Amino acid sequence: MGLENVRNIILVLSGKGGVGKSSITTQLALTLSLQGHTVGVLDIDLTGPSIPRFFGIEEAKVRQAPGGWVPVDVHTKQTLPSRTQTNGEANGQAGHEVGALSCMSLGFLLRDRGDAVIWRGPKKTAMVRQFLTDVLWPELDYLLIDTPPGTSDEHISLLETLLKNTSPTPSASLPFLAGAVIVTTPQAISISDVKKELNFCRKTSIRVLGVVENMAGFVCPNCSECTNVFSKGGGEIMARDFEVPFLGSVPIDPAFVMLVEEGIRPQYPEGTKIDGQDLSRSEEHNGDGKAGLFVDKYRDCSLYPLFDGFVRRLLQDLGNRT
Ligand SMILES: Nc1ncnc2c1ncn2[C@@H]1O[C@H](COP(=O)(O)OP(=O)(O)OP(=O)(O)O)[C@@H](O)[C@H]1O
């Protein structure tokens, strides 16, 4: 079984496509790594494997070893230089310890990036099983599984295989199926879809670790304003109704898109604040294009402080089992 080196498994689910599930998975993984944990990401969104694009490693190829596939390293364990805050105080660290991050996705196995995957149920089922059993993960604190939207053949085979090979409690030697993070957007349609996802978790006894409401507002690239484009708060109300934790709202940040698309380090106008946190930094950065580590640039993104908070809350709930 390819999961024997994994301590905790977290699923990322969404009721419908395009709500930002893969971008949330990416940011949860980067944040866990920035908190010093060793992380893996398994992308089983077979019809739209986008995780390699988010990490900027689309050209990477997975190596076949005698026991299975060797996942691609997004970055290794290392120390990044510490950041200096705008108030001039160093953050108190000699450096920032970052845990290793590796990734497996069908995207690495397709001959051409544009190749479409049009498979029937049995082939999808076989592929998901193979991804769960044949990937040679290194020792991982957390494995995040990015799933396709909705509740599909992939989900059923994923759960069948996982429930056989994981433990529902953190005490056993098997990986702990910690639960699921559910991603939604504020629009009503996506919220009604996500209710189906919450019901799916109830029926399958998957613990909901939290709901994230993505694209809840817009960070203006010209001024320090974050505007709520859609009505905010639907995700929180729904989480309350279902008695599951609400992790928080994530605004649309054009700087995050530029980071993913162009590899450009996020920069914000003086005084930009999100949830009261000042994002301006005293350091001057030039546009360093594709060069430089993705995780290092992500530290400057407005969304990182939010995810840092989400992950801390989530791990506290889980009892920080690493
Ligand atoms: N908070 C955000 N700020 C800026 N861009 C975002 C944000 N969330 C998502 N995006 C962008 O929206 C697009 C869709 O996001 P993503 O691919 O994560 O959605 P998805 O739910 O995984 O989609 P699918 O189900 O089709 O795979 C991506 O280009 C992503 O960069």
Ligand code: SF4
């Ligand atoms: S929020 Fe203000 S600065 Fe930003 S685009 Fe709108 S009007 Fe312009």
